Amino acid sequence: MMAVYIDQEICKGCEICVHYCPKNVLEMAADVNKRGFNYSSVVRPEDCIQCKLCEKMCPDLAIYVEKE
Amino acid sequence: MIKQNPQRKHIRDDKLPHFFCPGCGCGQVLNYFLRAVDEENINLDEMVTIGGVGCTARIPVYLKTDTLHGVHGRTLAWATGIKLHKPEIPIVIFAGDGDLASIGGNHFIHAARRNLDVTVILVNNLNFAMTGGQVAPSTPSELKTMTAPYGNKEPDFDICKLAIAAGATYVSRWTTDRPNQVIKGIKDAMKHKGFSLIEIISQCPTHFGRYALDSGNPQVLLDWIKDLTLTKTQADKLTAQEQKGKFIIGEFIKEDKPVYTGSSVYKEACQ
Known part of the structure; x- marks a missing residue:
């Protein structure tokens, strides 16, 4: 089982991770963080193929994909 | 407990x-x-990073290296x-297009x-981003910016060609939507002995996107950059007219020179 961690407090909601994920693992959450940004969240962790594109492309260093 | 990105150990505390x-x-x-530093096991304590003025020049401020940040455009004078x-x-050296080319x-x-x-x-984001999106030497022709509301009438600057003509020994150009190539390019540039330039075409959703493409959405900009990108092999098959307005990416030169x-005299005086 894959684990994708998103630090919601430093996410700025640019949606680059959602746009580039080839398996649609991520989606934007309905909630906002304490800075008022709509953050991204993991909705389908079982689909993740560990390409790490979200972790590499995140401008805010908010995502970490842990390999099993 | 949320596990953090391991790259964050190189960022100064409480800067994110x-x-x-x-x-x-x-x-x-x-x-x-x-990521390039991590994969090459480079010790950031022994490195100096320099930024001038501009958005890009803020990058060294976050790194756990010895950092200089100050006079506009004079990064290379300090480096010398x-x-x-x-x-x-x-x-x-982290420099924007305004800092380095202008x-x-x-x-x-x-x-x-x-x-x-x-x-x-x-990092070439195609305008002067920090000051509000003015037209820069690297802004492509006919695109609108804050100071060119009827479109930019000037031809743009090919900074890689300028560097090759001036005598740089490693020159490559990539775009931000190709992470693996950029990481490899940064690694090659850091390993190369001599003047190495890696130009990264980047998106500025706040100023460039808003004026030139009528969108503040970074994905729209990244897709726009992606559509205009040609690899060096693809571009070699096209005429100069067809290459106009495209971002040609690849490694252009890699050679050894003294x-x-x-x-x-100065070194002997110091000893």
Whole structure:
């Protein structure tokens, strides 16, 4: 089982991770963080193929994909 | 417990979230640089990073390296001074297109001519972003910016060609939507002995996107950059007219030349 961690407090909601994920693992959450940004969240962790594109492309260093 | 990205160990404490706008390419370049450093096991304590003025120049502020941040366009003048005194220190310069191609243009061509042993990471976001989106030497023709509301009538600058003509020994260009190529490019540029320039075409959703493409969405900009990108192999098959307005990516030059070490008089006086 894959684990994708998103630090919601430093996410700025640019949606680059959602746009580039080839398996649609991520989606934007309905909630906002304490800075008022709509953050991204993991909705389908079982689909993740560990390409790490979200972790590499995140401008805010908010995502970490842990390999099993 | 949320596990954090391991690259964050290179960021100064309590500096995140950084100052870049949501979806800014500068944040991505920071991420790519840290990944390249991590994969090559480079010790950041022994490195000097230099930034001038601009959005890109804020990148060194977040790194756990010795950092200089100050005068606009004079990054290479400082790098020359450090390199002549302590040639063993690796120097990485983060500069925007305004910093390097506009106000610091002369320092840039002369550092390239001398073949100073530094790595220059040029983040080209196609306008002067920090001051509000004015037209820059790198803005493509006919695109609107804040100071060119009827479209930019000037031809744009090919900074890679300028560097090659001036005598740089490693020159490559990539775009922010190709992470693996950028990471490899940064690694190659840091390993290369001599003046190495890596230009990264980047997105500025806040200013460039808003005026030129009527969208503040970073994905729209990244897709726009992706559509205009040609690899060097693809571009070689096209005529000069067909290549116009495209971003040609690839490694353009990699050669060995003697590195500038300055006059020996000063060094002998120091000893």
